[in-house]
Amino acid sequence: MFERWGRWTYRRRRAVLAVAALFVAAAAVWGTGVFGALSPGGGFDTPGSDSDKAERVAERALGRDAADVVILYRSTDGRRVDDPGYRRAVESALPRDKVASAVTYWTTRSPQLVSRDRTSTYAVLRLAGDAEERQDGFAAIRDDLNEVGGGLTAQVGGELATEVAINERVSSDIGRAEGLALPVLVVLLILIFGGLVAGSLPLLVGGVAILGSFTALHLLTYVTDVSIFAINITTFLGLGLAIDYGLFMVGRFREELRRDPSTERALAATMATAGRTVAVSGVTVAVSLAGLLLFDQQFLLSMGYGGIATVFVCMVGALTVLPALLGVLGHRVNALPVRKRDGGSGGGWLRVGRSVMRRPVVYTVATVALLLAVGAPFLRINWGGVDAKVLPAGTESRIVAETLETQFPRNATSPIVAVVDGTADQGAVRAYVGRLSDIPGVTGAALTGAKGETTRIALRYDADPNSDAARDLVVRVRDVPPPPGAEAYVGGVTAVVVDQLDSMAGTLPWLALTVGAATFVLLFLAFGSVVLPIKAVLMNLLSLSATFGAVVLIFQDGNLAGLLEFTATGSISPAMPILMLAMLFGISMDYEVFLLSRVREQYDLTGDNTAAVAAGLQRTGGIITSAALLFVVVIGAFATSGITFIKMTGVGMVIAIVVDATIVRALLVPATMRLLGRANWWAPGPLARLYRRYGIREGDEAPVPERELEPAGT
Secondary structure: OHHHHHHHHHHOHHHHHHHHHHHHHHHHHOHHHHHHOOEOOOOOOOOOOHHHHHHHHHHHHHOOOOOOEEEEEEEOOOOOOOOHHHHHHHHHHOOOOOEEEEEOHHHHOOHHHEOOOOOEEEEEEEEOOOHHHHHHHHHHHHHHOOOOOOOEEEEEEOHHHHHHHHHHHHHHHHHHHHHHHHHHHHHHHHHHHOEHHHHHHHHHHHHHHHHHHHHHHHHHOOOOOOEOHHHHHHHHHHHHHHHHHHHHHHHHHHHHHHHOOOHHHHHHHHHHHHHHHHHHHHHHHHHHHHHHHHOOOHHHHHHHHHHHHHHHHHHHHHHOHHHHHHHHHHHHHHOOEOOOOOOOOOHHHHHHHHHHHHOHHHHHHHHHHHHHHHHHHHHHOOEOOOOHHHOOOOOHHHHHHHHHHHHOOOOOOOOEEEEEEOOOOHHHHHHHHHHHHOOOOEEEEEEEEEEOOEEEEEEEEOOOOOOHHHHHHHHHHHHOOOOOOOEEEEEOHHHHHHHHHHHHHHHHHHHHHHHHHHHHHHHHHHHOOOHHHHHHHHHHHHHHHHHHHHHHHHHHOOOOHHHHOOOOOOOEOOHHHHHHHHHHHHHHHHHHHHHHHHHHHHHHHHOOHHHHHHHHHHHHHHHHHHHHHHHHHHHHHHOOOOOHHHHHHHHHHHHHHHHHHHHHHHHHHHHHHHHHHHHHHOOOHHHHHHHHHHOOOOOOOOOOOHHHHOOOOO
C-alpha cells in the first residue's frame, strides 16, 4: 500500500505540491486568525463536581461573587485607611462604567480588606455581562484603573486581570520561542544532513505543520472551546513531530538513492519503509493524545483535540508534501553540500550496539536502577492549583496576589466556600455555620450572601490553600451534615483541586487501559509480536517515572529556580502531569517505532535477533538522537516561557526526550531485546495468523516464517 502510494505521489508530484501551496496560502491567511478565537486561560475546574455546583448554585441565586478585578491601593505617605482623604481618593478613582458592583472596606467595614499596618486596602470589582463582555469591559477600563490621586498608588490584579496577563504572555512567548528555535534548527539540520537542500526539507514540512496546526485549531473553535494554552503545545508538538518525520523520511530516501539511482523506485522504497513507520508512529501518538478526551477538564479536552489535529497535520504533510518534494528533487536532494557525507555507516552506533549485545544484563540493571532512583521523588508530589504565581515575578497581577497573601488576613481572596441550597430556615443555617466553625483548622465563618433558600458561607483557615492540610479541611467541611432538607456544596480554589484529583484518579485507569490497549494493537499489527508492545509500554513507564521525579525536584522543590527563572510554589497542578503523560507516551512510542521498524526489517532478512538489534541500532541510533536533539531545541525554546506551567511542560519534555533517546532507546531497549532473543517476535498461533493477514506491512514482502512467531529461547 505505501509503496503504491509512493509511486502515485511521484507521478503526480507537481499536482500535490500545487494543492499544498494553496493550502499553505489559505492557512497563512485564515489559520492564523486562531489567536482571536481561542478561549482565555482556565478550564481547570471539573464540570459536575461539588465545587462546580457550589459556584453555579450560588451564581444562579445570589449572582456572581468572583473577584474579576482587584485594585490594590497603597499609601505613599503612611496614611491609614481611616483617613477621610484616603476614602475620597479611592472612591473617586473607582470606575463606574462596565462595573456591576464594587466592594471596598468602606462599604463592608470588613477587616479582611485592610492590611495589617492599615496603610493598604483593596477594592473588588465584579464586571457586567457574560465572559466575552467582561473581557471587553476590562479592556475598556484597564488603562484608567492605575490612576488614583491623594498620595496613593494603585495596582491591578484579580481573576480577569490574571487571565489577560497570561494570555498576553502566551502570545508573545510563541513568537519569541520560534525566533529562538528556527535559526538553531536551520544550522543543525544542515550539519546533520551535510547539505543545504536536504537540511531544509524537514524544516519546510515543519512550517507547513505549524500553519496546518493553526488552521486545525481554528476549525475546532467552531465546535468546542479551545484553551489559549493549546497554541503553545500544538506549536512545539507540530514543529517537533514534523521535523522528526522529515528527518526519518529524507534520511531513508538518500539511503535508497545510494542503492538504486531511480528516483521513483527510491521513493517507493522509502514510502514502503519509512513512510509506513511514520504512519504507524503518527497513529500511535494520536491515540496517546486521544486519552486526554476521557477527562472532564476543558483544559485537557482542548489539548486532546488540538494535539490530535496537530499530529494528523504532521503525518499527512510527511506522507504527501515531503514525498512530492523528494520526487521533484531526486538526486538534487544532495545538492549544495557543506561537508562530506559518511555514507550512513553509523560505525559509532554499531560499536554501542555490540557493547550492549555483549553485556545486556549489566546495561539492563544499571539503566533500570538509574531511572527508578531519578523517579523516586515523584512519590512525594504535592498537588496545587493555578494562580497568579505562574506569571513572571514583577508582573502586576502577581504582585497584587502576593501582597494580599502576605500583608492581609489569610484567605482574604481564597476562602473555602460552602453554599447551602434548599432551606430558608436561617436558624438551621446558623446552626450549620456553628458546626463548620467548630471544625479544627477553621478560624472563622461568615455569611457572604443569602436570598430565598440559598446561603453562601466563607470559611477562613490558617493553612496554605495548596497544602495537604487545606485539602483535608475541605473533606472535613464536606462531611458536616447540611441543614435538614437542604443540600450543601463546598467550593473555592482548594476544593477545585480536590475535585480535580478525585476526577483524574477515577479516569487514569481508563486512560491506561485505553491507550495501553490501543498501543498494543498498533504495535502488534506493525511488528507481529505480543512481547514487544508490552515491553515498549514498560520502557515508557520507566522513562516517564524518571521525568516526573525530575519535575518534582525542579518545579516543586525549587531546584534550578534561579537558572530557569521561575518561582517554586511547592505544588504542581494535577492537569500538567496528565498532559505530559499523554504527549510523552506518544513521543516515546515515536522513537520506539523508528527503532523497532529497522530491527524488524533486519530480522526478516536474517532471522538473527542479536544481529538485527545491533544493525537496527546502527541504522537508527544517529537518526533518533538527531531527531531528539532537534526536538529538544524546539521544546527548549518554549521552555523559556514566562508562564510557569508551560515552562514546566517544556523542561519536563526536554528531560524525557533526552532520557528516552539515550538511556532507554540506545541502551535499555537493545539490552532487553538481546536478553529476550527470538521471544521478542513471539505471538500465539491465532494472533500470528492474524498478523500475516492484516499486519501493517507491504503486500510484496516475503511472508514471515512460522518459526519467527513461535516461542524460542535466546
